[in-house]
Amino acid sequence: MALHILKRPETEIQALAQALIDAKQQVGLCSVCFHLSAEPVCEICRNTNRDDHTICVVSDSRDVIALEKTREYHGKYHVLGGVISPMDGIGPEQLTIQSLVRRVSQQKPKEIILAISPSVEGETTTLYLGQLLKPFTRVTRIAFGLPVGGDLEYADEVTLARALEGRRELD
Amino acid sequence: MYLKTLHLQQFRNYQEQWVDFLAPKTILVGNNAQGKSNLLEAVELLATLRSHRSTRDRDLVREGELMSKVSATLERQTGITDLSLTLRRNGRRTVALNSENIRRQMDFLGILNAVQFSSLDLDLVRGGPDQRRTWLDTLLIQLEPVYAHILQQYNQVLRQRNALLKKIQSSDEQSSEELTVWNEQLVSAGIRVIRRRSRAIALLAPVAANWHESISGSTEVLQVKYAPNVVTADEHLDELQQAFIEKISSRAIAEQHQGTTLVGPHRDEVELTINQTPARAYGSQGQQRTLVLALKLAELKLIEEVVGESPLLLLDDVLAELDLHRQNQLLDAIQDRFQTLITTTHLGSFDAQWLKASQILHVQAGEIASG
Incomplete structure (x- = not known):
């Protein structure tokens, strides 16, 4: 990348440098969902065309970007800012869980989708949030399983077991 | 191979x-x-x-x-x-x-x-339970490679839970909701370890006993027995889950006091007995060698049987x-x-x-x- 940049005209490089500085100075967190945002409230939260009744909970802004790329999800998000990990001194208090609970009790969404990686810490966070949010509304989690184009016979035991756990009725 | x-x-x-x-x-x-x-x-x-x-x-x-x-x-x-x-x-x-x-x-x-047999293996008889757990785990990894993942997951839960217990111990705070979730994680990860260990010993024990009988000239009876930290009457999943949860709650005060996890397969033991006496106390060095040799030969046969080579x-x-x-x-x-x-x-x-x-x-x- 450095070599590529060196070959570009100087004006372009200046614009890029300015963009980086602007990003650093202006981008903060959305006050509603904690996704990266240059405004106090992010574009996704402000978008009135999006479904207000569904909140998808992710650990990181990167996950929002990944999910947005699919164009399959039209609800709102909530970014936790990490996962529960006592070894790193991260408990529920260090994440945006309190804000999430407040948001859920005020907005009363119809569904909360938990989309957190199935690592030991991610799984614990999912279980914790499940217990916390179930009294308010319907809580679901995304399924984990076989990659599209993957052959059953080449899937490993761990993935297969997860896929079995997350099986569903044929519709 | x-x-x-x-x-x-x-x-x-x-x-x-x-x-x-x-x-x-x-x-x-x-x-x-x-x-x-x-x-x-x-x-x-x-x-x-x-x-x-x-x-x-x-x-x-x-x-x-x-x-x-x-x-x-x-x-x-x-x-x-x-x-x-x-x-x-x-x-x-x-x-x-x-x-x-x-x-x-x-x-x-x-x-x-591969089965490794070195002079250090006498520690299987003389050493502490951790030596026997490591031995069993290493064997299991070869029998079922996915066990490496299962064990790693359990150890990760254990480290995280210990960190939380330490935190609770030092701050006097009640983060019981978070602990409940780590308990669930410990149980589900722990049960996977327990069941596989139990299955492996069930396969290994009769083979080891046979070898031991033939080496020692059938005067002595070797018993290899899995002694899990969480004990149940039968191996049923629900029973095991129930027993695990009960044991965790019965040791809750001790755990918070000591700041470490006291219940789970990281405290399992594999008992080796000869004529119903613990082998550690029983054997002369020669007898202990016979025992380790029988275990090693059993490993060899078991891997051959399960892997097919x-x-x-x-x-x-x-x-x-x-x-x-x-x-x-x-x-x-x-x-x-x-x-x-x-x-x-x-x-x-x-x-x-x-x-x-x-x-x-x-x-x-x-x-x-x-x-």
Whole structure:
């Protein structure tokens, strides 16, 4: 990348440098969902065309970007800012869980989708949030399983077991 | 399975060494501290990604070097596979099959199977429960490579839960909701470990008892029994879950006081008894050797049965320690079915016929010469 940049005209490089500085100075967190945002409230939260009744909970802004790329999800998000990990001194208090609970009790969404990686810490966070949010509304989690184009016979035991756990009725 | 070649690069005291294995039995002869055991250790690493002598990769890299590589060509019924393991002084190890890097180490395990038998194995009888757990886990990793993942998950839950208990202990706060979730995680990860361990011992125990009977001349009865920390009347999943949860809550105060997890398979034991007496208390050194030999032979047979091919046997300085009767029992059991690598300081104690059929390699100061 450095070599590529060196070959570009100087004006372009200046614009890029300015963009980086602007990003650093202006981008903060959305006050509603904690996704990266240059405004106090992010574009996704402000978008009135999006479904207000569904909140998808992710650990990181990167996950929002990944999910947005699919164009399959039209609800709102909530970014936790990490996962529960006592070894790193991260408990529920260090994440945006309190804000999430407040948001859920005020907005009363119809569904909360938990989309957190199935690592030991991610799984614990999912279980914790499940217990916390179930009294308010319907809580679901995304399924984990076989990659599209993957052959059953080449899937490993761990993935297969997860896929079995997350099986569903044929519709 | 047959190990055809081994290539060591900057591994322990080897600079660069190729070894071609030309007979089912290879005897590595040399004085102490020349590199005989290092060679066996390299094979053990390819089989289990563990070494019973060291837990840090930096110890395995030759002094003054940053990287070390162990590669091998293995022939199995399904075909020929090239395995390689790269170790780094500062950094993560990487593994490759047929020159292709493998992302998950789990997929590397179970390609090469080996049973290691060294003089350190007497600690199986004399040592603490952790020695027997490590032994059982290493065997399980070879029988079911996915167990490596299961065990790693459990250990991760354990570390996290211990960190939380420490935090609760030092701050007097009640983070009981978070602890409840870690309890659930401990139970579900722990049960996977318990069930597999229990299954492995159930398979191994009768085989070990048979071997022991035949070596000791049927005067003594060996019992290998899995003694899990969480005990249930039957093996049913719900029962086990229930018992686990109950035991956690019964020890809750002690756990918060001590700041560490007191319940779970990290406190399991494998009981070894001879004529219903704990082997540690019972045996003379000779009897303890018989017991370890029976366990090792049982491992060999079990892997052969489960995997469908005979694993390698690595005999590290043990043959000379066995008396003639036990030596013959062992050699009878191996015959030519199991490729065997043997280290020794002198060839004198070997049967002449046996020597004739073996490939003999001389090891001196990190170099190997055929002789």
